[in-house]
Amino acid sequence: MHLRKDFLWGGAISANQVEGAWNSDDKGMSVADVAVFKPSIDVKDYKAHNTITSEMIADAKNDPETKWYPKRRGIDFYHRYQEDIQLFAEMGFKALRISIAWTRLFPTGEEEQANAAGIEFYRNVFEELKKNNIEPIVTLSHYEMPLALSEKYNGWVERKLVDLFVKYAEVCFKEFGSYVKYWLTFNEIDSVGRHPFITAGIVEDQCIDYSLEEAVYQALHHQYVAAALATKRCHEIIPGSQMGCMLTKLTTYPTTCKPEDVLLALESNLNNYAHADIQIFGKYPQLYEQQLRNKGIKIIKTAIDDQILEENTADYLAFSYYMSRTESADSNREQTAGNTIMGVKNPYLPSTEWGWQIDSVGLKISLLELQDRYNVPLIIVENGMGAKDECTSDGEIHDTYRIDYLRKHIKEMVEAVELGVDLFGYTSWAPIDSISVSTSQMSKRYGYIYVDQDDLGEGTLERVRKESFFWYKNVISSNGEVLE
Ligand code: BG6
Numbered sequence: 001m002h003l004r005k006d007f008l009w010g011g012a013i014s015a016n017q018v019e020g021a022w023n024s025d026d027k028g029m030s031v032a033d034v035a036v037f038k039p040s041i042d043v044k045d046y047k048a049h050n051t052i053t054s055e056m057i058a059d060a061k062n063d064p065e066t067k068w069y070p071k072r073r074g075i076d077f078y079h080r081y082q083e084d085i086q087l088f089a090e091m092g093f094k095a096l097r098i099s100i101a102w103t104r105l106f107p108t109g110e111e112e113q114a115n116a117a118g119i120e121f122y123r124n125v126f127e128e129l130k131k132n133n134i135e136p137i138v139t140l141s142h143y144e145m146p147l148a149l150s151e152k153y154n155g156w157v158e159r160k161l162v163d164l165f166v167k168y169a170e171v172c173f174k175e176f177g178s179y180v181k182y183w184l185t186f187n188e189i190d191s192v193g194r195h196p197f198i199t200a201g202i203v204e205d206q207c208i209d210y211s212l213e214e215a216v217y218q219a220l221h222h223q224y225v226a227a228a229l230a231t232k233r234c235h236e237i238i239p240g241s242q243m244g245c246m247l248t249k250l251t252t253y254p255t256t257c258k259p260e261d262v263l264l265a266l267e268s269n270l271n272n273y274a275h276a277d278i279q280i281f282g283k284y285p286q287l288y289e290q291q292l293r294n295k296g297i298k299i300i301k302t303a304i305d306d307q308i309l310e311e312n313t314a315d316y317l318a319f320s321y322y323m324s325r326t327e328s329a330d331s332n333r334e335q336t337a338g339n340t341i342m343g344v345k346n347p348y349l350p351s352t353e354w355g356w357q358i359d360s361v362g363l364k365i366s367l368l369e370l371q372d373r374y375n376v377p378l379i380i381v382e383n384g385m386g387a388k389d390e391c392t393s394d395g396e397i398h399d400t401y402r403i404d405y406l407r408k409h410i411k412e413m414v415e416a417v418e419l420g421v422d423l424f425g426y427t428s429w430a431p432i433d434s435i436s437v438s439t440s441q442m443s444k445r446y447g448y449i450y451v452d453q454d455d456l457g458e459g460t461l462e463r464v465r466k467e468s469f470f471w472y473k474n475v476i477s478s479n480g481e482v483l484e
Contacts, residue, residue: 002479003417008135008424009476011088011431011448012097012382013077014142014187018434019101020074022066025117028107030144031201032071034060037440037455044337044355046438050195054205057151067456070435070442075451076461077432081125083463084432087449089132091469092476096134097381097427098125099142099187100176102168109146109164114171126179137318137381137427138180139246140169140230142187143198143437155201156192156219157210159300162226169230170237177238184318184381185227188248190275192220194340198437214297221299224278228312245279245314246381247272248339249321249366251359255328255344264327273373276317280374282310317374320382320429321409324349324362340438354386354444360408367416367423377422382429383409386436386444389466397450397466406468406475407483414480428472432463448472 016032023029034057041048066073077084088096102109104118129136145155153160169185188199193216196202200219207215231243252268254261274288283306292299325343333344337355349357363383370378385405389397406428417423433447442455448469453459474482 002481003414004424005479006094007479008095008137008379008427009480010093010095010097010134010425010427011429012137012427013430013432013434014099014139014144014437015101015104016071016074016099016142016144017430017437018074018077018432020072020076021078022069022072024078025104025121026107026115027101027118028103028109029061029147030101030103031147031150031198032144033069034147035071035198035440036060036068037070039455043353043439043441043444046195046337046340049439050198050340052197052203054203057147057203070440070455070457073457075432075434075453078121080461080463082128084449085125085128085132085134087463087465088431089134091431091448091473093132093134093431094476095137095425095427096129097137097139097184099139099144100172101144102141103144103146105171106146106164106168108148109168110148114175119171119175122176123179126176130179135182136180137182137184137379137425138172138176139184139187140172141165141185145201147201150197150201150203153201154203154206154215155197156222157200157202157215159222159302162222162229165226166229166233170233173234173237173241177241181238181240182242182244183234184244184246185230185314186223187246188320189220189223189227189246189279190248190250190272191340192216192223213295217292217297217299220275221301221305225305225308227279227314228308231312231314242315244316244318244379245276246318246320247276249319249370250338250341251321251324251362251366251369252343253324253326253346255326255330255333255346258329260329261327264329268325268327276370276374278309279314280317280376282313314376316377316379316424317370318379318381319366319370321363321366321380322383322429323356324359325357352386353388354439356386358385358405360405360412363409364412364416367413367421368419371416371421377424379423379425379427380413381425381427383426384429384446386446388443389433389445389450391450391464395464397464399466399468402446402466402468403471406472410475410480411483
């Protein structure tokens with residue numbers, strides 16, 4: 001069994017990490033625009049990078065510059081999308097995953113009418129993709145909700161967000177439905193617990209009548225309901241459309257075969273799955289509900305929420321996979337960082353400079369687990385290696401470490417398909433260097449295309465093809481058969 005002929009090879013980017021133009025054409029501020037770059041903090045300490053207070057937000061709003069707020073400038077995709085899409089086409093991309101910045105359409109999230117300039121920008125992007133025969137896969141919310149909704153409602157804690165999101169989603173379906181078949185609701189919905197502000201606009205010092213933990217579960221519930229209602233409207237407005245849900249696949253192993261370690265790993269995996277369970281099976285898992293009761297958390301639901309979830313499940317499961325992690329009952333074990341999560345260091349795996357443990361077999365394990373559990377079409381919408389790239393004196397970038405990472409992961413992916421996994425695409429993160437979500441660094445690069453810009457925004461923004469560019473082009477043209 002080979003990959004299907006129409007396999008969606010490509011890459012994934014998000015609006016807030018590439019577009020820049022943070023205040024152009026009436027765009028409103030998003031939560032990403034207040035993410036400050038902190039060079040003095042250990043890059044493995046994701047909590048220190050992602051902690052935010054009301055005071056920090058006020059400071060950010062008073063600072064009109066982009067220097068310390070790299071997501072405001074991105075890589076200027078807003079003005080260079082044609083050139084970038086043509087480079088993706090040169091690699092043979094069949095698909096590009098992008099996100100729509102909610103704040104380009106609704107600057108504060110509460111306007112009556114959508115901003116025409118925002119609609120025009122995305123239409124132009126979709127036209128360019130169409131010209132280049134690249135299928136868009138569009139995420140409605142990728143860590144870039146309106147800042148105004150965070151400030152006014154403490155983000156997704158308030159039910160109001162459901163209506164505002166569905167209204168925004170409906171505009172997207174009506175305006176872009178003729179271009180876009182594949183949609184995704186929330187990027188890595190499970191991450192609300194790991195970074196409540198970035199994913200759900202929750203600021204801890206604004207949790208007045210409730211705890212941060214209660215806020216997280218309530219916000220998650222509102223996002224599940226919003227996702228279900230958006231799925232319903234997507235199907236009604238765009239015949240033949242497919243709406244997916246998305247999980248950060250945090251594959252967790254026990255450190256040893258000691259039953260206590262196995263139990264911790266099991267709990268960790270079940271908690272990760274719960275977010276996809278709710279969106280694919282249409283109801284909260286029994287163990288998850290009991291866990292909430294045991295924690296004393298009572299989610300406020302309307303009388304029809306359960307029915308909404310049950311009747312509007314996702315058509316496919318999209319997931320990101322970068323690393324695996326390990327759990328141990330022994331708290332003295334050495335820890336290492338992962339994708340905004342910590343875990344025990346696995347002696348069998350190498351790590352990136354950011355501490356993320358490189359585990360290509362873990363991708364195969366993840367695919368088999370997800371296929372067996374959900375039995376819906378799967379797509380890998382993020383996978384890749386953040387690394388510091390050096391330009392040689394002749395201006396070339398020989399990113400053999402990235403090729404090695406991707407080659408091993410794609411090999412395991414192809415083997416998983418041979419074992420029966422129903423996989424329809426692979427969009428690696430990110431085909432062009434962009435701003436890191438967790439650390440706001442430019443120097444944490446993932447691309448096949450180098451962008452000349454440093455962490456403080458200095459550089460020409462020139463695009464340069466790396467060695468991996470030519471390698472990935474061959475992978476795509478051979479439909480995953482030529483990996484060397
Ligand atoms: C994923 C996010 O979790 O990880 C992306 O969806 C992000 O937006 C990617 O860029 C890599 O993380 P980082 O922190 O290295 O940018």
